[in-house]
Amino acid sequence: MSKAKEDNSFLKINRIKPATNAVFSVVMSVIAVLTVVPVVLVFIISITSSESLTYRGFSFFPLSTSFIAYNSLFKTGSQLVDSYVVTIVVTAIHTVASVLIMTMYAYVLAQQRFTARKFYTFVVFFTMLFSGGLVPSYIINVNVLHLYDTFWILVLSSMVSAFNIIVLRTFISTTIPIELFDAAQIDGASEFRIFGSIVIPLSKAGLATIGLFVLVGKWNEWFTGMLYIDTPKLVPLQTMLTRIQQQIDFIKNNSSLASSPDGMALLKNMPSEQTRMAILVLTTVPVLFAYPFFQRFFIHGMTIGSVKG
Amino acid sequence: MTAGVKESRKLGLGIVSSFKKHWRLHVLALPVLVYLLIFSYAPMFGVILGFENYSVAKGFFGSEWLGLRNFEFLFHTLDAWRITRNTVLYNIAFITVNTSLSVLLALVLNEMYLRKLSKVIQTMMIMPYFLSMSVVAIIVYAFIGANGVVNSIIKSMGRSGTNWYIYKPLWPFLLVFISAWKGVGYTAIVYVASISGISQEYYEAAVLDGATKLQQARYVTLPHLKHIIVIMLILSMGGMFKGDIGLSYNVTMNSGAIYEVVDVIDSYVYRALKTLGNTGMSTAAGLYQSVVGFILIMISNKIVRHVDEESALF
Numbered sequence: 001m002s003k004a005k006e007d008n009s010f011l012k013i014n015r016i017k018p019a020t021n022a023v024f025s026v027v028m029s030v031i032a033v034l035t036v037v038p039v040v041l042v043f044i045i046s047i048t049s050s051e052s053l054t055y056r057g058f059s060f061f062p063l064s065t066s067f068i069a070y071n072s073l074f075k076t077g078s079q080l081v082d083s084y085v086v087t088i089v090v091t092a093i094h095t096v097a098s099v100l101i102m103t104m105y106a107y108v109l110a111q112q113r114f115t116a117r118k119f120y121t122f123v124v125f126f127t128m129l130f131s132g133g134l135v136p137s138y139i140i141n142v143n144v145l146h147l148y149d150t151f152w153i154l155v156l157s158s159m160v161s162a163f164n165i166i167v168l169r170t171f172i173s174t175t176i177p178i179e180l181f182d183a184a185q186i187d188g189a190s191e192f193r194i195f196g197s198i199v200i201p202l203s204k205a206g207l208a209t210i211g212l213f214v215l216v217g218k219w220n221e222w223f224t225g226m227l228y229i230d231t232p233k234l235v236p237l238q239t240m241l242t243r244i245q246q247q248i249d250f251i252k253n254n255s256s257l258a259s260s261p262d263g264m265a266l267l268k269n270m271p272s273e274q275t276r277m278a279i280l281v282l283t284t285v286p287v288l289f290a291y292p293f294f295q296r297f298f299i300h301g302m303t304i305g306s307v308k309g
Numbered sequence: 310m311t312a313g314v315k316e317s318r319k320l321g322l323g324i325v326s327s328f329k330k331h332w333r334l335h336v337l338a339l340p341v342l343v344y345l346l347i348f349s350y351a352p353m354f355g356v357i358l359g360f361e362n363y364s365v366a367k368g369f370f371g372s373e374w375l376g377l378r379n380f381e382f383l384f385h386t387l388d389a390w391r392i393t394r395n396t397v398l399y400n401i402a403f404i405t406v407n408t409s410l411s412v413l414l415a416l417v418l419n420e421m422y423l424r425k426l427s428k429v430i431q432t433m434m435i436m437p438y439f440l441s442m443s444v445v446a447i448i449v450y451a452f453i454g455a456n457g458v459v460n461s462i463i464k465s466m467g468r469s470g471t472n473w474y475i476y477k478p479l480w481p482f483l484l485v486f487i488s489a490w491k492g493v494g495y496t497a498i499v500y501v502a503s504i505s506g507i508s509q510e511y512y513e514a515a516v517l518d519g520a521t522k523l524q525q526a527r528y529v530t531l532p533h534l535k536h537i538i539v540i541m542l543i544l545s546m547g548g549m550f551k552g553d554i555g556l557s558y559n560v561t562m563n564s565g566a567i568y569e570v571v572d573v574i575d576s577y578v579y580r581a582l583k584t585l586g587n588t589g590m591s592t593a594a595g596l597y598q599s600v601v602g603f604i605l606i607m608i609s610n611k612i613v614r615h616v617d618e619e620s621a622l623f
Contacts, residue, residue, distance in 0.1 A: 010509065010512075010513055010516075011509075013516070014512060014516055014522075014525075015422050016420050016422070016522050020420075020522075021420070021421060021422055021423070024417050024420060024421050025421060025423060025426055027417075028414075028417060028418065028421065028427075028430050029426070029430060031414075031430075031434070032429070032430040032433035032434050033433070035433055035434050035436060035437060035490065035494065036433050036436055038437075038448045038451070038452070038490075039436070039437075039440075039448065041448070041451055041452075041458065042447065042448055042451055045451055053456065056461060057456040057457065057458070057460060057461035057464065058451050058452075058454070058456050058457050058458050058461060059458065059461055060458070101340040101341050101344070102341065104337040104338065104340065104341070105337070105338050105340075105341040105342075107337060108334050108337050108338040111334060114331060114334055115327055116327075116331070116334070116335070120338050120342070123342060123345060124341070124345065125623065127345060127349045127350075128606075129603055129606055129607075130353065130599055130602075130603045131349065131352065131353070131599055132349075132351075132352030132353040132354070132355050132356050132595075132596075132599070133352070133356065133578070133592065133595025133596060133598065133599050134575070134578050134579065134582065134591070134595055135355075135358060135578065135582055135588055135591045135592040135595050136351075136352035136353075136354075136355025136356055136358055136592060136595070137348065137351075137352035137355065138582060139355060139358060139363070139588065140347075140351050140352055140355055141348075143365055143368075144351075145347070156344075156348070159344060159348075160341050160344050160345060160348075160349075165341070190333055191331070191333035191334050191337065192333050192336075192337075195337060216439055219441075220439070220440070220441030220442075220443075220444075221441070222441055222442060222443040222555075222559065223554065223555075226583075227579075227583070238441045238442075238443040238444070239443070241443040241444065241446075241447060242443040242446065242559055245443075245446060245447055245450065245562065246562055246563060249474075249562050249564075273456065276447065277447070277451070280444055280447050280448075283441075283444065284440060284441075284444050287439050287440075288436065288439065291435070291436070291439050292432050295431075295432060295435065
């Protein structure tokens with residue numbers, strides 16, 4: 001108690017001058033506000049009226065606002081709903097499966113006396129050093145496994161990360177004393193039992209951290225959809241955003257196409273700029289609202305990640 | 310460890326009985342093992358595509374063998390030099406800018422004694438880290454698109470707007486800026502966490518010696534951070550050949566006019582595969598990337614071992 005007090009008073013003595021603190025606070029606040037301003041701009045555009053867009057372009061201060069983009073999205077947004085459903089289902093299955101199988105593997109790697117441990121460690125570690133690259137795995141997924149344009153390619157892609165397994169292994173071997181495993185074994189518990197009733201409950205914090213990283217990563221993944229998905233019903237949210245944006249850009253930059261009747265019809269059916277920004281807002285809101293609650297976990301996760309095993 | 314080696318040397322019966330005893334552990338390891346065999350190891354053998362003229366009908370083993378012709382073709386174009394240069398230069402720029410900015414911000418955040426304000430600022434600064442590259446691409450478009458904020462300002466001054474997506478000089482700076490905007494908040498918080506792990510006693514001693522705040526940062530905090538920074542720098546050398554396809558392909562809207570300054574190996578491979586359907590050459594480019602990446606990781610690990618054995622990867 002007195003030690004804590006001492007430390008506190010030392011911290012007080014060793015403070016920067018109030019004036020310096022004021023300057024730091026102002027400068028850092030400005031930087032922090034500037035960091036989030038771009039996202040605010042996108043939100044403002046999504047509620048900018050079309051007239052204001054014609055006169056002023058994108059602006060932080062629209063002449064008038066309108067929620068027509070959101071209205072039309074909720075009325076006719078079947079693509080948005082499909083993409084939302086796919087993204088939620090894929091993210092949920094992927095996260096649970098990924099964390100479960102990686103923890104199982106990490107538990108095996110944490111068994112110091114298990115002779116095959118070295119082999120298993122090498123198998124996962126080598127994938128950090130070398131990879132076959134994008135094209136061979138594309139050819140295998142498409143021509144051998146026939147996963148092109150399927151739900152399962154979305155779930156399965158990047159399900160196992162060597163880095164996460166190593167973090168989980170470190171977490172298990174630093175939080176669970178080896179004596180506990182031994183005691184359980186003497187009591188006749190099988191390795192399945194130990195995994196289910198010791199490893200899982202005791203590494204909840206580690207599982208939550210890794211789970212959040214996996215979840216956010218999957219929610220934000222756009223590349224797998226770009227590479228493998230054609231069917232509109234299966235296009236994830238982020239892929240949908242990129243596709244719409246690039247198609248519109250392509251037509252607009254191709255003046256002969258843009259002025260042709262086909263091109264004009266295509267452009268007319270494309271969502272307006274406000275609508276695209278509204279889609280972006282709806283896509284991002286779940287993550288942005290969730291992250292302040294999870295920030296503690298993320299910081300915790302970064303510190304366990306830095307412990308090398 | 311030596312016990313393990315000895316154990317495994319009790320051949321034959323030892324392996325069988327060990328397997329009998331521990332079969333459950335093998336079962337637990339099985340899902341990841343199978344996954345890696347299919348999705349990581351099979352593609353490693355798939356790199357033979359780079360040496361042949363692949364056709365779906367003839368398959369991996371029946372396609373025409375070209376030897377090194379795909380590689381010759383790749384390195385005879387200007388592309389190989391261009392994508393290598395861009396990948397490496399962007400990585401150097403990202404690492405230098407992001408590391409120095411986040412250390413600087415961490416030092417400042419650590420000194421602010423209004424803890425609540427500091428927490429709010431950290432929460433705001435980490436926000437872009439959670440945005441996907443698709444979202445970042447559209448945010449960038451909101452600023453520099455045809456109707457974007459920048460053009461609106463230019464137009465309000467009576468001049469006509471520019472198509473920034475074909476304006477080469479902008480992009481190297483813009484991509485480095487975006488990378489910093491997206492990543493610095495996160496790394497700064499990692500550094501704040503490791504600064505808070507430094508024992509107060511060092512600072513007490515420094516104060517007794519009459520050190521000012523600036524001197525404390527210079528002679529206590531930075532030396533403690535130096536270790537982790539050096540290791541991160543050397544390790545990122547291993548990733549020198551990995552491009553960020555999100556920045557180079559997605560944020561640039563795949564605009565052909567600026568390939569020269571933004572194209573990296575990853576975006577090149579993706580385009581060669583999806584647009585041109587050239588599996589041979591894109592595999593060759595990917596293999597080139599993997600092999601050089603492998604060599605770089607080996608070298609950087611050797612250096613880390615030299616600097617600080619504890620931090621070596623293996």
